[in-house]
Amino acid sequence: MQKGMALNMECKAAIAYMHDYLDRELPREQTLELQKHLASCAECRTRLEALEKTDALMRTLASEKTPDDLTYRIMKSLPKSRNPRAWTTWVRRHPAMSAAAMFIVVMVSSFVAMWNQNQQLTVRGDLDHVVIQGHTVIVPAGQQVAGDLTVENGVAQVMGDVQGNLTVIDGNVTLASTAHIAGKVKTIDRAVDWAWYKVTSWFDTIAYGS
Amino acid sequence: MKPIETRLARLARKGDQRAFAEIVDLYKDKLYHLAYRMMNNRQEAEDVVQESFLRVYKHLDRYDENQKFSTWIYRIATNLCIDRLRKRRPVYSLDAETDHEGLDGYAMLPSDERTPESEVILSETQRLIRDAIETLPVKYKSVMILRYLQDLSLQEISDVLDLPVTTIKTRVHRGREFMRKKLENKL
Ligand SMILES: [Zn+2]
Numbered sequence: 554m555q556k557g558m559a560l561n562m563e564c565k566a567a568i569a570y571m572h573d574y575l576d577r578e579l580p581r582e583q584t585l586e587l588q589k590h591l592a593s594c595a596e597c598r599t600r601l602e603a604l605e606k607t608d609a610l611m612r613t614l615a616s617e618k619t620p621d622d623l624t625y626r627i628m629k630s631l632p633k634s635r636n637p638r639a640w641t642t643w644v645r646r647h648p649a650m651s652a653a654a655m656f657i658v659v660m661v662s663s664f665v666a667m668w669n670q671n672q673q674l675t676v677r678g679d680l681d682h683v684v685i686q687g688h689t690v691i692v693p694a695g696q697q698v699a700g701d702l703t704v705e706n707g708v709a710q711v712m713g714d715v716q717g718n719l720t721v722i723d724g725n726v727t728l729a730s731t732a733h734i735a736g737k738v739k740t741i742d743r744a745v746d747w748a749w750y751k752v753t754s755w756f757d758t759i760a761y762g763s
Numbered sequence: 764m765k766p767i768e769t770r771l772a773r774l775a776r777k778g779d780q781r782a783f784a785e786i787v788d789l790y791k792d793k794l795y796h797l798a799y800r801m802m803n804n805r806q807e808a809e810d811v812v813q814e815s816f817l818r819v820y821k822h823l824d825r826y827d828e829n830q831k832f833s834t835w836i837y838r839i840a841t842n843l844c845i846d847r848l849r850k851r852r853p854v855y856s857l858d859a860e861t862d863h864e865g866l867d868g869y870a871m872l873p874s875d876e877r878t879p880e881s882e883v884i885l886s887e888t889q890r891l892i893r894d895a896i897e898t899l900p901v902k903y904k905s906v907m908i909l910r911y912l913q914d915l916s917l918q919e920i921s922d923v924l925d926l927p928v929t930t931i932k933t934r935v936h937r938g939r940e941f942m943r944k945k946l947e948n949k950l
Pocket of ligand 1: 590597
């Protein structure tokens, strides 16, 4: 097939069949049709060969070596405690309350939405050694932040050293392989804590009528 | 008997950190491989993997056990990659039958693929395939990576990307033709 020349109908159909064939989805009858066409069309034969080769090459692509301490860094970047099941279990054990619970959840989520609006990025700590881009606070590789670093309503991206604790309130944190945090990494989701507090106090009211 | 991931997810949901660490161990290599080929950058791949697990952790309650865990986690990671790529690269399409050679101004962006340490272990063929994948437009790239590097079926890719199987099929076909053109005269 010359470049730029339109494919004839038969070749066009054959090419579609080739792909289905490579996907192992070409029915037997069409496979026979394809074979028949290939027997009489050198261009399509060349094309199928090239496609098969491409297919095989793609499958040989080696995996990247995952950094050794990735699991450790992932585990360290997780919020400290996770126990959101407590109250949903409670709801399940008290089906009569479910409707009331739904109502409260809807109400609370609108509070949370309100809560999340107009939140400004606040950074506390050694500002000489961080870079702020939009809502991201970066500790560049090789930089040392003296003491604690607190980020509120933003993302902390640590590639260098933090010599104290790293606290992220209403945001999240990513740690690069070069990151070193001398103290603890803590993420606090205030909106959720607050919602949780609201929900429990409502349930207390309903349950104990106080 | 539920699959191992489902059991681990249940334990992790109750606050069992070791169960979550096991999930991380089961998937970190796959996600890293996926993210590295999508982003073509080690640091960004790591960021994506970290963020994926953080999302999985935060949303364990939303995991629907009728769905394969792998589908769910691949969806989270793939979407993160796609979002990042959309933000950084110019939009162009394979649908218009133009010649894409040299169209990607993207090659100018920093990539750590050519650092000396990785160059040593990369064979020429591997490098050609990587470069060809790198020039694929995002929507074909994700499908091709899931198909060939993660070995997912067309149906699984359709579940991950939440697109009809026919769309996935078309993208595999076009992606394969794109790769053929890229590799043909170089090998
Ligand atoms: Zn033909």
